Every structure is written in C-alpha cells, then in structure tokens.
Amino acid sequence: MKVAVLLSGGLDSSTCLAQAVKTHGSEEVFALSIQYGQKHQREIKSAGDIARRYGVALKFLDLSGIFAESQSALLSHSKNDIVHASYSEQLNELGGSGTVSTYVPFRNGLMLSAAAACAQSLGASEVWYGAHRDDAAGRAYPDCTPEFVAAMNTAIYEGTGHEVRLHAPFINMNKADIVKLGLKLKVPYELTWSCYEGGDRPCGQCGTCIDRLEAFHKNGVRDPLETPEEV
C-alpha cells in the first residue's frame, strides 16, 4: 500500500515518516514538503535531508500565495515577531485557550487537502500527518485537534470517492511520547529542525524549541541540536 507523508522537516513529521517507512517500506512511501511562506527555509532543507536518509521520494509544493493576506507570526511577510514563550504561557495569556500567534489560517487543512490530491493522483491510499496532543491543547493550533482530524479524514475519504484516508498516528500522544518512539526507531534527530527562527542553531526560546527540549529531557536524553550552554 502506497502512502504519502506530510514532512515539514521537524521532529513530529520526521518521526511520522520513520513510522510510515517501518510499516510500509521506503518504496511505498513518498514525502510532501510544503512551502507556505514560512519565515525561513531551514526546515525545508531538513525535510530534504530526512527524505534522502530514508530513501523516499520527496515532492515539493508551493502554497505560499494563499497566505499572502495572513499576518501569522510564522510567515515571512508578517510584521509580527515570533513570541519567546512556551505554549502553556501563551495559552495563559489567552485566558486558557485560543489560537497562538504562530497559527497560520487553516494551513494544515490546506496541506492535507493538497496531500490528498497528490496521493489520489499517485495511487496512494493514505496521507500520514504528525499532529499530536500538545499542539491541540487549548486549541492553540485548532487544525491539530482530534475534532479537526476526524472531520478532515471523513472529508478526504468521501471527497476522493473512498480512495484515500487520513492517518494521524500521534493524535493521542504528546511530544515526549513521540520522541520516545523516535528514539526507538533511531530517527536521525540531528537532521531535523523545529525552531521557528531560522538561525544557525535553534533559538531555544520559541514555543516549539521549549516543547522540543522538554520532550527530550522527559526521555532522559539530550536533543542532538542542543548547545552545551543550554544544558
């Protein structure tokens, strides 16, 4: 069975790709890397490195035109800066729940739809996607919630005439669970990139850096991207 995997080059999607390759073999898997106007190209490079390491085909799509009007802090044309605070601090600021400033309008819905279209064109039966519980918490990223994923799965299944399904293997896991799985699968985390800033090293201060470091620490290991000063 052929499957498509959304691959940003980050920790979650790289682990998702590793799981897909383990389940179906690299010949049956292809990855999709999507340019949506993000502030830096560092993660796109990581997606290429990861796909190469796993020997899977990589398809690249540019959807950045669609977000031209958005002021999400994740986008290169936005005047808003990346917030240096953990997601739980950001959710507290929002009164407990609400979309964070790095949410990009319906980005995951769009990426999953593009992936479903490519999957059906290429005869793949599943689209894999690394959404997890931490991103869904407080609807910080509403396009990562179980409610969204369930509806999107039905939309893809019905809209493709029952040919493609959505598979979100981490929907009930948190980031620490994903790292635990990834360490078992020997995911080359040194090749991945999660930081929202595009420097030479991860900033260690944005929401996704803080989450990532914590996920490694909870597993009693160091993030290979962690600088000695951060220990």
Next chain:
Amino acid sequence: MKVAVLLSGGLDSSTCLAQAVKTHGSEEVFALSIQYGQKHQREIKSAGDIARRYGVALKFLDLSGIFAESQSALLSHSKNDIVHASYSEQLNELGGSGTVSTYVPFRNGLMLSAAAACAQSLGASEVWYGAHRDDAAGRAYPDCTPEFVAAMNTAIYEGTGHEVRLHAPFINMNKADIVKLGLKLKVPYELTWSCYEGGDRPCGQCGTCIDRLEAFHKNGVRDPLETPEEV
C-alpha cells in the same frame, strides 16, 4: 458579515455569487477564482466578467502545480479527451456509480481549503460553494456529495478555531432549480461559461453542456449561449 465565494465562472457558482451578493451586499462579498490546470482559460475570463458585473473583489489563486500527476480529462496536460456524453450516460457506463473522467483528485477539497485559509486571513466568516445534487449523483463528483460537504464544513469550522463555516446553498437542488433561482435573480448567464472545451462557443456535447442546456429547457427558456442551430 464578510463572505468568500468560490467562483469558477460557470452557471452554478455565478448563481451562488448572485445569491451571496443579494444576502450580504457586494461590499461584504469577495470571489475566489482558482487556476488548477484546466484545459482552457475561458471560464477564468468569465469569472472576471461576473465579479466585475457584481462589483465584488476577485482574488486569483494558482493551484495547478498540485495536479501535475493527475490524468483527469479536465486538465491541460492530460492525454485523456473530454467525453462527449451526458453524466447519466457516463454513470451507466460505470455501472451506475463512480467518478467520471473529468473528476480532478480532491479538487474541491483543495479549493475549499484554500478559500477557508483566505477567508480567515481576510476576516470572512463563510465560504460559499455551488455544489448541487446533479454533480453528486452516483458519486460522479464525490467532492460534491452532501457527505463530503458536511465533513468539510466540520473540518473548516474546527480547523479555523470556529471562525469560518462552509455554506453550500444548492446542496439539495438540481441544476434546473439553480437556473430557476438565477433567472429570478437576473444572473447575466450570457457572461458565464460551463463547457469543458475551450472553443468560441460551447460544444453542446460534453456532460456539463448537456446538463446546462437541459436545465434551461426545463425552465422553458433558452440558454443565452445556445446557438440557433442547437434549438
């Protein structure tokens, strides 16, 4: 309330735009015209003419890269020709149900996701879309069925953090019902384009031409695009 309308330039979406303008006023409505690699540009021109006539802003998106691998007969790079037969004949050929050769993989899912992303970026609360019962029949176009539309509505509502909804006002109507409504709304059907071929005049022989002619005839009027020879 601001709304986005998917506008192909055909009969259904032009009537949908007319209804949206009647409900919300032209100031509150913007149209989205999407290039997805279709065989001709004739309908894109019609979308522009219709948007101008209704005095609504028109946003143009190019999603054609996503369908590079599809062999749908509707796409310019496809080796497959447009079938000259009615949809009911095409469904009979398929044994009663199945996707027709002009189905483009998850095209409507992708267009609706792009529309939802734009809508949320621009502060619009609804995406209007002219899917109807005839296109859904026998799952000829599975991305027009009520099951797909309901799931996509939930996906958009959940994925945008409850900010955007999908509105498909014609989901329980057939094409003749839409023409009936459009005649009442005085839609300038002479500006629209439905034919899958890109000639100077509609071919009168593709599925959508046959459906369109029949929808006008059922209302006891002539299609303004109909040539005298076809009467």
